[in-house]
Amino acid sequence: MRVVLAAAALLIGSFASLSWVTRPPPLPGYDVVVAGWKPSEAWLYDRNGRLIDSSRVDYQARRLGWVRLADVAPVARDTLIAAEDRRFRSHKGVDWWALGGALRDRIEGKRARGASTLSMQVAAYLAPDLASPGHRGTWDKLRQMRAARALEAEWSKDQILEAYLNLAGFRGEAQGIAAASLGLFGKTPATLTRDDALLLAALLPNPGAGSTEVARRACALGRDKDCSRFAGAAASMLGPARSLALDPGLAPHLAARLLDTPGARITTTLDARIQSVAIAALRRQLEGLGGTRARDGAVVVVDNASGEVRAYVGGIGGESTAAAVDGASAYRQAGSTLKPFLYAQAIEKGYLTAASILDDSPVQLDTASGLYVPQNYDHAFKGPVSARIALAGSLNVPAVRTLLLTGVDAFRDRLWDTGYRGLVEDGQYYGYSLALGSAEVTLIEQVAAYRSLALGGRWTPLRLTAAAPKERLREIVSPEAAWIVADMLADPNARAGTFGVDSALRLPFWAAAKTGTSKAMRDNWCVGFSDRFTVGVWVGNLEGDPMRAVSGTSGAAPVWRDVMMALHAAAPGKASPPPPGVEVRSIRFADGIEQPRREYFIRGTGLSEIASAPAAARRPRIVNPVAGSVYALDPDIPVDRQRLAIAVAGEVAGHRLLLDRHDLGTADTRPLILPQRGQHRLKLVDLGGRVVDQILFTIR
Secondary structure, rough: OHHHHHHHHHHHHHHHHHHHOOOOOOOOOOHHHHHHHOOOEEEEEEEOOOOEEEOOOOOOOOOOOOOOOHOHHHHHHHHHHHHHHOOOOOOOOHHHHHHHHHHHHHHOOOOOOOOOHHHHHHHHHHHHEEEEEEEOOHHHHHHHHHHHHHHHHHHOOOHHHHHHHOOOOOOOOOOOHHHHHHHOOOOOHOOOOHHHHHHHHHOOOOOOOOOOHHHHHHHHHHHHOOOOOHHHHHHOHHHHHHHHOOOOOOHHHHHHEEEEEOOOEEEEEOHHHHHHHHHHHHHHHHHHHHHOOOOEEEEEEEEEOOOOOEEEEOOOOOOOOOOOOOOOOOOOOOOHHHHHHHHHHHHHHHHOOOEEOOOEEEOOOEEOOOOOOOOOOOOOOOOOHHHHHHHHHOOOHHHHHHHHHHHHHHHHHHHHOOOOOOOOOHHHHHHHHHHHHEEEEEEEHHHHHHHHHHOOOOOOEEEOOOOOOOOOOOEEHHHHHHHHHHHOOOOOOHHHHHHHOOOOOOOOOOOOOEEEEEEHHHHEEEEOOOOOOEEEEEEOOOOOOOOOOOOOOOOOOOHHHHHHHHHHHOOOOOOOOOOOOEEEEEEHHHHHOOOOEEEEOOOOOOEEEEEEOOHHHHEEEEEEOOOOOOOOOOOOOOOHHOEEEOOEEOOOOOEEEEOOOOOEHHHHHHOOOOOOEEEEEEEEEOOOEEEEEEEEEEEE
């Protein structure tokens, strides 16, 4: 009896030990697995729910969204079951017939066939230690079998099959039938054919197999007589990585900016149709310019009423050498595109009107960093011009003179308030060149700022996503000044002197526009608006090298025109009526400076006759030599032939000139001097002996 009891105890202990050793790990439920599924991708949609781009966020494995069994082609499901576990629908997690066959093959010395069921494989996916390297012995196989049976007790067959199709690794990093279908065939799982499924099934035993082996296995699984088609199909499937055919790739730079969470699905404010129009227009222009002239570009389109971005093109690749850089958010030198905000500030403060006369003639400004001598784009000067002509024609010297009226610090602060957040230094850092756009800005900032002019001087940040907060408009410029500046920018006659009568800026409907070119031809801009949309275009080279033979109207402006024309194909843009604080006058210019016309003024500042200030009203000053100038005597020219002319401006009757305390006579005689080498001080003195102007210059 004792022997029997001891044997029973030993047997019970052995079973208990065996049960403990082969105890499977706890497995999560189906709902937990689906809820915890994290794709490696994130997706970007337009405002209408259309997919416009996606981005890889998790690089451990390539996983797309969880695919429901109903979204997999039935022929693909059946083919994969037949290849991997043909008795899947009848067993309870373990295929005993397959296990018996595998054991027989091993006893007979044959190559052992696989006996793992889909349920066992799913259990191993859910508890990776069941099939990890070093854990594939007999006891581990028993644990896997017990786990499969436990899984079958809790999950339905369809749930297990669905999990298998999502968890199985097919090729390289592609996990799941969605990633495999799109990556290998450019298809969704719902459109897979029988041949596609056979090729996928052929990959499962050895995901790294070559095309010859995959074609052979697919043929064997299909049991077809003619298998020649599989060789080409396998080679094509395993060729260079395919792009996901269902991902249109319309906004890669915005996707890189917004998509940072695996599985995220972000709805933007973009319109896929407008995005495509902007891409096509930019691509057409850059291809026409050629990579030797300009390689990069960007386009942003905004709906004026909502502030929602309808197109965001950070670049198109092509011949770009920095295709990953987002041209729409990159800081670039602004060029002349800041001038409208300068003139708006001067008009708002009452310093100027659109009819005010500005002097477009050489000017030299003595600054802390040296002499500043602004030049116009064509290196020519037009003399006295109205502010309207100066702005529309993008004249540089009048803009600098306007900045002298507003003050550099006040203008810098106005730009900051208008959303130009790259201007982190004070006004003195930028100096007078701020009038000509020496500061760096982004295209998205430009479009937001110009939209404020379209909205009567009111500004808010732009919205890129449907979830972005809606902020209240805040007034930056008075409605009257904003409307007048918009009218100046939309005046084709005012810009004709610089751009001609039929430039790319002239549209068959109302639209305001401004071009700009930065120092050394590194950046080219065109930003403008209609009553409905604001469009900004930048063209240049993202690596900073200069463009060749590209101007404001030949670089960015044609893209701006094409996009504007497409946006208004059904409804042309219309000019908005002037606000109540604007009055219209018929004006004429003394001395025929400009042709008579109708002009708009802030109420209370209107004039009927415009004339340049007489000499008596101008400050007496020395205009030559220029302060800070250095002159070199040429040893090959006789010294008495190298005299320097003195020139003054303003009402200087009775004023005298003193050079190093030597009286040169009256200022109106314009004397010629022959100073000695060294530094000299030239003074302009009035009748009372008061110094009204003085300069320093050097002779070497």
